[in-house]
Amino acid sequence: MLGWSPRWQGYLAVAEMEAKTPLRAARISAIHRGGGECIVADSGETTTFNLSYPHPARALEQWPPVVGDWAGLDAEGAIATVLPRVTYLERAGVSRSSLMQPIAANIDALVIVEPLRPSPSIGRIERFVALAHAAGISPWLVLTKADLVDAADAREVLERVDYLVDRAFAVSNAEESSLTPLREAITPHDTLVLVGRSGAGKTTLTNALLGLSLATAAVREGDGKGRHTTTRRQLVATPHGIILDTPGIRALAATPDADAIDETFAAITDLARGCRFADCTHDAEPGCAIREAVDLGDLDAAELDRYRRMRAEAQRQIVRADARLHRAEQRQASKNNTRGRRDAMARKGRRR
Template sequence: MTPSDATGRGGLTLADYGLDERWRAHLAVAAMDTGETLAPARVTCVHRSAIDVVTAAADALADTPVTARTIALGRPGHRDDEAWPPVVGDWLAVDTTGRVHTVLARRTYLARPSAGRDSHEQPVAANVDVLVIVEPFVPEVSAGRVERLTALAHSAGTSVWLVLTKADLVDSEQAERAAGELGALVDAVHVVSSHSHQGLAGLADALAEAGTAVLLGRSGAGKSTLTNTLLGTDLATGPVRQGDAKGRHTTTSRGLVAGRGCLVIDTPGVRALASTTDADAVDETFADVVSVAARCRFTDCRHQDEPGCAVRQAVGEGSLDAARVERYLRMSAESSRLRQRTDARAWRDQERRLSRENKVGRRTTMRLKGRRN
């Protein structure tokens, strides 16, 4: 398993890609376990049977320029690697031949449930510091999508920002109202326009301090355009449809790019987003509703027609938004269904694995008996 097509990355270093002393410590531990010389590498893109990484020699200085490599995917040198296969953002320990020894322990892991019936999680990225929700003003901002992505960030343990794009297409009053209403859900909100450059300087400064950021949002939200503007990259972009202002998938795979002090993972547009299976993350996202629900007469109140429901009372008084409560109830119910389905699938997979192991054990026993006879 040898790397191919090594090329330079414009003078960028592993420090520009997020290497710090903690990652070097993890690498040193991996090297001690094997007695080999291991170099750090970060995954920038994942293909069907290979990964793109940036790497440098094990003893390289902090300001040594990185080299880009493509490594064929096989089994890692460390056979019990539970994190295999790697995802975008992973840090790897790579030996002198270019073989991946192991995936270094992840600080964060971001995955989103499939919107289909199989409920399989789809890996998004690893070692992310902030999830940036990119939501355009045109077509109108979707509070439901912001809430679902916020819950995803809470589940992964990352900070969450909201970037409202295409601010040049709406008046300032509308922009301020949307930022005020949705800003309470997230850690920070930025109103920007790649066309007029409104708000970009402040966002760039914030990203430079944030570490690794992953951009998530609908197709046509302006994620790739935003990345190009902020980092000086040339990711493919495309126009939106004139009829409904919706975009097409121009980004087809997740990619980690660095530039101008920022480190960003661009992702394909999300058309359908299932709820996270993490009930605590959902409750954290709807903390205002959960706080009121704690005052309901019954602990298992469904907030529908039960007597003494504090949530329905708050909706009637206008202190809770009815649409937001409805989204909370729908998202909580979906989270519960997905969690049950995921648990059931895990149980079936375990039963199949034990059945296969049992068959192998019986065959081995019969073979040994035959030899003794």
Template sequence: MPQVELADLGWTPGRAAALPPGCEPGRVARVDRGRLSALTAAGERRVAPAAALYDDPAGPAVGDWVALRGELAVAVLPRSSAFTRTAAGRTSTAQVVAANVDTVLVVDALVGEARVRRVERYLAVAWSSGATPVVVLTKADLCADVPAGVAQVAEDALGVEVLAVSSATGAGLDAVRALLPPGGTAAMVGPSGVGKSSLANALAGRTVAGTRDIRDDGRGRHTTTARELHVLPGGGLLIDTPGMRELGLHDDADGVDRAFADVAELATGCRYRDCAHRTEPGCAVAAAIEAGRLDPARFRSWRKLQAEAHRQQLRVDARARAQERARLRAVHRAQRAQPNRVR
């Protein structure tokens, strides 16, 4: 990689204050085998993370800015955004998928199984990241009715731009490139086989990610095995990520409410503040479902993600656990105090 301006790698003057004396900045392009590939003004370097960095399970991650002292990364600079999930398995550990991104490209395909529910989940995490989410629907050349497919997703992707593209024909790629100005960073996230690698290659104008033949159902096969940051010809930066079999929310119900802004807004109109949206009188959510203004499947998806975010918060936040125990004790005391309680 030839010499570049740091601004072309996404560096902003405000980051300089966090850089330790005697260090130079580098942006993490790949993490593997206990070492980092870092992009610097002088070119790409392989460096080792200092022992102190291993204390933080959330970093360093692809997209991070690190402080380099020789061949050692000694610190991770503060992040402006981070697409974070709960690590797969029975754990509450945060896993940063991509750091310091301006745009999260939620990628899915216009062929194959229904995609609305999983797009909702990715959008909930994307809204929590601090970046702007955009839905990119690939394989438009294999879809018989592209406008209908886009409309299906756009109906539930409130406040989010939805783009249809074909990496094979080039249709729609200019709209995606417009999201990647010089120095701007986007991260592609989505399940395996939806065409992320083909999209990365099309945007880069060269092979930066391996691809495999599509299956009989129109879906691709998992190819990307590690997260990696690529510098694109137009000056933008793209983080390609492997497909995720699990995308667990990590302690942030705000992203869920932003992804389900319509349901959250309806909930504010319920008669009772703690309405569970089941059989309570004056439930605005139930009324909207009964009137056909809210899809029951979307409501169930909202409830599921809200409950997941709440459980995760209880797992990672000792204060929240204490508050939950206090709330349950108060409920039990109130029940025992009822005069007509069966004894």
């Protein structure tokens, strides 16, 4: 039932005690400007809510709600509280001024949907895997459009990326049975978010998990791209679990979580322990175990390059975040000073 479990029941009971009134559990299924939609747990009905008016829930640490959140609705159907989050998935913006952008909450697995045609991007897969590690959720991989490549090529790609993810699958529009391993891997209480570039086949996969045929989506012969486009995040319940389909992501910045990047590139992290210097940059320092592994052919130079680029991006994200925080503090200090001067002038005027 939408991923509801005894844990959420406990959180709701605490929220009801604090609110001193009964609350109805609902899961946020979509967010749009000024409001959104949620599915009520006990009835399955979809209802809308407004985020644009003042409400006590605005004081919550987890406000505003995001897709995947569990909320407690009051008697009027308004959001009275947002239950504590188990996981929180977000990504860094690609522009210099962008803040972290929420994707979803309370997700069990990040399903990276990558087409086999055109050729899959290992770098994009690595970046999504790092996002999953940063959120503390399981990374999965689904390679779509296996019917457009040779079976041997599909197996080769699976073998190349298998170490990156907890589960990997290849599905074919021409073989309905290719979806069986994925369906069997999902439990009814699982919530999965599908991510990938536009045209990867996320919506086709969602429809297939809803019970529609994989072959229902038309595919253009030239580039292998499907014809439908997801324009917003939408949570849907399927017989195999809860699926969140997301719009295609054109550019994916590295997560600012350096530990998550290190976890993604575990082989490099393990090798780094053998470097002579603890602060080795793996460039030209003597005794660098990573450079030695590259020279011996034990480590792909391209993988090292992707790792270094992601770590450099992560550092820039941290610097930008610190700069934004500093500017915000300065603006607040300026407002406080202005308010203080006005109050002082008002008191001075009253004394005259």
